Amino acid sequence: MTLVEGAGSGPGSAPGAVAASPPPLRRNRDFLLLWSGASMSFLANRVTAVAYPLIVLWHTGSPLAMSVVSTAALLPLLLVQLPAGALVDRWDRRRLMLVCETGRVAAVGSVALALAAGRVTVAHLAAVAFTEASLAVFYRLAERGAVRNIVHPEHLSTAFSQNEARGRAAGLLGQPGGVLLQSAGRWVPFGFGALGYLVSALSLLLIRKDFQQERNPTAGRRGMSGEVAEGMRWLWRQRFLRAAFGYVAGTNILFQMLALALILRIKEAGLPSATLAIVLGIGGVGGLCGALAGGRIQRRIRQRTLLVAGAVTWTVLIGAMGFTRGPVALGALYAGTGFVGAVFNVAAAVYQVRTTPDELQGRVAATAGLIGSGTNALGSFAGGLLLAACGALPTVRAIAAAMAVLALFAALAPDLKGEIRDDGTVTGTDAAH
Numbered sequence: 001m002t003l004v005e006g007a008g009s010g011p012g013s014a015p016g017a018v019a020a021s022p023p024p025l026r027r028n029r030d031f032l033l034l035w036s037g038a039s040m041s042f043l044a045n046r047v048t049a050v051a052y053p054l055i056v057l058w059h060t061g062s063p064l065a066m067s068v069v070s071t072a073a074l075l076p077l078l079l080v081q082l083p084a085g086a087l088v089d090r091w092d093r094r095r096l097m098l099v100c101e102t103g104r105v106a107a108v109g110s111v112a113l114a115l116a117a118g119r120v121t122v123a124h125l126a127a128v129a130f131t132e133a134s135l136a137v138f139y140r141l142a143e144r145g146a147v148r149n150i151v152h153p154e155h156l157s158t159a160f161s162q163n164e165a166r167g168r169a170a171g172l173l174g175q176p177g178g179v180l181l182q183s184a185g186r187w188v189p190f191g192f193g194a195l196g197y198l199v200s201a202l203s204l205l206l207i208r209k210d211f212q213q214e215r216n217p218t219a220g221r222r223g224m225s226g227e228v229a230e231g232m233r234w235l236w237r238q239r240f241l242r243a244a245f246g247y248v249a250g251t252n253i254l255f256q257m258l259a260l261a262l263i264l265r266i267k268e269a270g271l272p273s274a275t276l277a278i279v280l281g282i283g284g285v286g287g288l289c290g291a292l293a294g295g296r297i298q299r300r301i302r303q304r305t306l307l308v309a310g311a312v313t314w315t316v317l318i319g320a321m322g323f324t325r326g327p328v329a330l331g332a333l334y335a336g337t338g339f340v341g342a343v344f345n346v347a348a349a350v351y352q353v354r355t356t357p358d359e360l361q362g363r364v365a366a367t368a369g370l371i372g373s374g375t376n377a378l379g380s381f382a383g384g385l386l387l388a389a390c391g392a393l394p395t396v397r398a399i400a401a402a403m404a405v406l407a408l409f410a411a412l413a414p415d416l417k418g419e420i421r422d423d424g425t426v427t428g429t430d431a432a433h
Contacts, residue, residue, distance in 0.1 A: 022154060028150070028155070030209045031151050031155075033204075034150060034204075035162060037202070037204060038166065040196040040200050043177075044104075044192065045132070045136055046171055047193055048189055051181070051182050051189035052069050055120070055125065056122060069126045072130040072133075076134040077369070080133075080138075081141075082370060084137045085141055085231060088142045089360060089362040090227070093143075094204060094207070097139055101198070101201035103135050104132050104194075105198050105201070107132050108128065109190070109191075111124070111187075111190040112193075115187035115190065140369075141361075141362045141369075142362070144349065145211070145212065147160070148358070149213065150211070156350050156354060157346070161292065161293075162291075164291035164349070165288055172284045172285075172288065213359070231366070234363075235367055240303070244303070247406060247410055247413075247416070248371070251314070251403070251406060252375040254379065254403055255341070256379025257380075258383075261395045261396050262276070264387050264392040266279070266327075267392075268392050271327065275327040275330075278327045278331055280331075280334070282331030282334065284335075286342075287339065287341060288342070289339055290340065294342055294345070297347075298350055304416045307410040313340050315407055317336045317340075318333075318337065386398065
């Protein structure tokens with residue numbers, strides 16, 4: 001059996017390509033421009049995301065109104081991803097990213113102006129939150145597909161490691177930054193967001209390389225539903241990816257439950273609410289360290305080994321949380337889970353981008369994102385039910401037990417023995433049939 005045609009292809013992989021080592025990634029001007037511009041975009045998004053509920057609560061005093069705006073910001077993760085993946089594969093990625101950034105400048109800027117004038121409404125905030133989040137989905141999918149066309153294949157691991165670190169750092173800085181900016185002025189977080197998106201747009205204009213391989217704009221056009229289905233069918237035929245995404249969906253459920261359990265664990269232990277900030281802060285540092293190390297680890301360890309070892313490590317760390325009370329110890333354990341999770345994210349991104357044909361990048365990444373988003377919602381709901389019935393400690397221990405089951409699944413699942421190597425060969429079993 002053979003692999004799907006085009007899998008693993010990318011810049012520098014064509015026949016006759018020169019085998020000489022490429023210049024280091026730090027000298028890749030186009031990647032540095034893309035990375036720095038996207039860093040500003042991600043930071044702007046984190047700042048405005050935390051500002052929405054604060055502004056709504058300040059403006060209306062209504063938790064229901066705050067929930068409406070927060071829900072509007074989350075809906076695109078479920079409603080927009082699949083069509084966005086098809087459109088990202090259909091349209092020019094650079095132009096699409098420019099449209100996303102200019103659209104977010106206009107949308108977020110309108111909130112800054114409305115707040116400065118004292119004329120903001122809940123409907124306006126909800127509409128902008130939905131628009132900004134929708135454009136963020138398009139931007140993220142287009143940027144992910146663009147990376148492999150801008151960096152040499154040897155640098156994919158390092159590039160995605162730096163991208164993961166960028167996202168972790170944006171989260172660490174953006175959430176407290178949004179609160180501080182909001183305290184300086186109600187409009188300031190949104191003014192900062194508009195400026196960040198503008199800087200990102202300008203960086204895109206300076207990049208010289210194409211963001212995608214040349215393609216026939218009308219070839220294989222089947223309409224939106226047909227194109228989405230084509231991406232899903234391709235992904236379903238990749239036995240390793242199919243099994244790996246099922247594994248990831250399971251871990252996402254458990255970590256959504258764990259996030260809620262940690263909050264209740266701290267409350268039941270009689271610790272002050274500020275303890276949660278300490279735990280999450282230490283955990284965020286662990287995630288950042290994992291992102292920085294992810295590229296080196298991914299190059300040295302097979303994907304299946306990472307899945308099994310990661311699940312075993314998570315089982316031990318989460319199990320220890322069930323017997324730990326101090327905030328520093330809880331934070332250290334949570335940092336360990338974040339380290340492993342960041343390494344997973346880097347490895348998954350590299351493997352998916354490397355093995356997916358360029359013309360399917362958006363749709364495959366969108367399907368993977370939808371799996372994560374859908375299971376996040378399921379995890380939150382299941383976690384709430386379990387916590388209400390059992391309390392924090394039994395829930396944490398149940399999560400550890402479930403993670404052990406996932407580790408066993410990763411070790412025994414035959415489909416997880418068929419990953420594609422960098423040289424195009426398949427380990428254990430074929431990846432497509």
